[in-house]
Amino acid sequence: MLRISADKIYQLLEAASAAQTVYIPADREDGEAEFKKYEPGMQLTNRLNTLRSAKDFFFPQTEDLVEFRMDGKNIEVNDIRKECEDFVIFGVRACDARSFTILDKVYLVDPVDSFYKNRRDHGTVVTMACSRPAETCFCQTFGIDPTAPEGDCSVWNADGYYYFKPNTDKGQKFIDSVSALLEEGDTAELDKSVEKTKEVMKKLPLANLTTENFGGEKLNEYFNSDKWAELSESCLGCGTCTFVCPTCQCYDIKDFNTGHGIKRYRCWDSCMYSDFTKMAHGNPRLTQLERFRQRFMHKLVYFPANNNGEFGCVGCGRCLSKCPISMNIVKVMKALEVK
Ligand code: SF4
Numbered sequence: 001m002l003r004i005s006a007d008k009i010y011q012l013l014e015a016a017s018a019a020q021t022v023y024i025p026a027d028r029e030d031g032e033a034e035f036k037k038y039e040p041g042m043q044l045t046n047r048l049n050t051l052r053s054a055k056d057f058f059f060p061q062t063e064d065l066v067e068f069r070m071d072g073k074n075i076e077v078n079d080i081r082k083e084c085e086d087f088v089i090f091g092v093r094a095c096d097a098r099s100f101t102i103l104d105k106v107y108l109v110d111p112v113d114s115f116y117k118n119r120r121d122h123g124t125v126v127t128m129a130c131s132r133p134a135e136t137c138f139c140q141t142f143g144i145d146p147t148a149p150e151g152d153c154s155v156w157n158a159d160g161y162y163y164f165k166p167n168t169d170k171g172q173k174f175i176d177s178v179s180a181l182l183e184e185g186d187t188a189e190l191d192k193s194v195e196k197t198k199e200v201m202k203k204l205p206l207a208n209l210t211t212e213n214f215g216g217e218k219l220n221e222y223f224n225s226d227k228w229a230e231l232s233e234s235c236l237g238c239g240t241c242t243f244v245c246p247t248c249q250c251y252d253i254k255d256f257n258t259g260h261g262i263k264r265y266r267c268w269d270s271c272m273y274s275d276f277t278k279m280a281h282g283n284p285r286l287t288q289l290e291r292f293r294q295r296f297m298h299k300l301v302y303f304p305a306n307n308n309g310e311f312g313c314v315g316c317g318r319c320l321s322k323c324p325i326s327m328n329i330v331k332v333m334k335a336l337e338v339k
């Protein structure tokens with residue numbers, strides 16, 4: 001397999017960034033990690049994953065859609081989208097890489113979201129296999145193997161080397177841009193390291209969590225469960241879980257009066273918010289119980305029912321560590337399970 005000595009990884013990132021913009025997971029001042037544009041001198045984070053997922057690259061928190069300019073009774077409609085250049089996201093974890101497949105099922109089906117597609121077409125996802133999964137990780141529950149991440153190109157860091165395997169044409173283009181630095185090497189030590197990680201994964205606290213009893217078949221039992229009241233009782237409706245989640249995909253569209261016309265933009269929204277479903281006639285979800293139930297029913301029941309069994313969660317564990325009242329999808333699954 002193609003590989004590079006670990007001490008040359010920044011040379012590789014520099015070579016890659018000469019061809020196209022490269023983003024890497026790097027530390028912030030507050031100790032969290034986030035994807036940042038690679039500049040010489042930057043370091044890859046040692047944290048397992050970024051606070052916010054990589055979905056921002058394809059589905060940003062806010063995005064201008066269209067502009068209306070008014071001149072008397074005339075209205076001019078302008079497409080104000082910015083042309084996107086090719087870019088690489090380096091170091092995406094297996095869970096977040098799978099989240100793109102889930103977002104694709106929402107945004108790339110008819111009618112295709114051309115804003116999302118534009119970014120997807122230009123972005124190359126270079127994934128990084130996990131070797132130190134956290135106790136909050138449960139991607140295996142959703143059939144994800146963190147030691148063999150998907151993406152355009154997969155990378156493993158083991159035994160003093162980074163190993164590279166292209167999976168798509170875009171991944172091959174990334175490899176071509178750095179090929180002068182790569183050498184062929186055997187994978188005996190990498191294979192051992194992967195086996196070790198698989199052993200660690202078997203011992204994770206959530207290793208046995210299963211989706212076996214979820215999906216569309218028990219929609220009514222889950223919807224009418226008496227567990228929702230207790231589960232949602234303390235929910236603050238803060239929306240943190242939806243904002244850190246790589247698969248949450250809801251947005252609102254708003255108009256902003258610029259003084260010369262109207263700019264229409266979209267921004268992330270949260271089903272946990274009280275005005276999320278507010279319409280001209282009123283709001284069909286008046287209580288936090290209904291809003292809370294919607295979030296988890298969508299991920300565990302409605303989404304798989306409409307997408308050939310694919311769940312709307314990738315087990316990244318972000319909601320487990322960030323919810324201020326320590327409520328999360330794992331607690332919901334354990335409390336709710338109808339055998
Ligand atoms: S992060 Fe926790 S408290 Fe906030 S909306 Fe989500 S479940 Fe409720």
Ligand code: SF4
Nearest residue numbers: 245313314316317319
């Ligand atoms: S529901 Fe929680 S664990 Fe699942 S993908 Fe979203 S943030 Fe990650």
